[in-house]
Amino acid sequence: MQIAEEISKLKRERNAIILAHNFQVGEIQDIADFTGDSLELARKATEITSEVIVFCGVHFMAETAAILNPDKTILIPEADAGCPMADMITGDQLRELKAQHPGAIVLCYVNSTAEVKALSDCCVTSSNAVAIAASYPSDQKIIFVPDRHLGAYTAEQLKREFVLWPGFCPTHARFMVEQIQGARNRYPDAVIMVHPESPKPVRDGADQILSTGGMCRFALSSDKKVFIVGTEIGIIHRLKKENPDKTFIPLHDRAICPNMKKITLEKLLWSLKDMRIPVKVDEPIASQARKSIETMLERS
Ligand code: SF4
Secondary structure, eight states, X not given: OOHHHHHHHHHHHHTEEEEEETTSOHHHHHHOSEEEOHHHHHHHHTTOXXXXXXXXXXXXXXXXXXXXXXXXXXXXXXXXXXXXXXXXXXXHHHXXXXXXXXXXXXXXXXXXXXXXXXXXXXEEOTTTHHHHHHTSOTXXXXXXESBHHHHHHHXXXXXXXXXXXXXXXXXXXXXXXXXXXXXXHHOTTOEEEEOTTSOHHHHHHOSEEOOHHHHHHHHHHOXXXXXXXXXXXXXXXXXXXXXXXXXXXXXXXXXXXXXXXXXXXXXHHHHHHHTOOBOOOOTTHHHHHHHHHHHHHHHO
């Protein structure tokens, strides 16, 4: 039996659903029941009726699904698929930062551990950070963790100053303004889209600053034919699939998140076969983190 058929058969037997992030390898995106960005996946995780969710992404994403579905079995096919950005701030470091800024609201990017979410007032994603920050009074002090680039972008949009934690995504931090200039010279008619996790000079040189879900919606509705894609290259699989008549060129062809590529079809099959690797978030962290995710879903 072909591996894809075996996965489908086991999925039915286990009453499972497969969720995949936009940065997963193409064959995982193709076999998934739903592919999306962090916000789309978090929303989807609240609507699932299947008993088992196999999460093809990085660890914090599976944790988010576990926090939102405490009665379901959440599996991640690879234990080592972590997010370096999420690990750039610990609970103790956030406690210390909060003590330095009493009364401040803490917004945490969803790319964070359950403990950090539990210590925050509200989660945000790259697609809703600006709207959520804007929903707090303009004189409210805001601490933004862990991504300094998304935090700075959000503050710029609102003409406010945030207390920023110096975290970053190693994949997006590699983008350079010279790559934008090179793309403009080679493809003068292309639209340059970059993710807000990119450094400021890159954001300033781009035409559009969008989450990965935002890039998909923009490409679908745009009458342009060529797009330069300034995010992890896994998204190009979905963009091409949804827009077969358009051309998508990576801003940098080595913009690859190694952790997102750790999940393969074989590991997905083993995961369903052996019901591994379960992801569970203990109380009281789970309930406190749920509050900050639910606040995000209500405000976005
Ligand atoms: Fe983390 Fe960056 Fe990889 Fe996303 S692309 S999982 S933020 S390291």
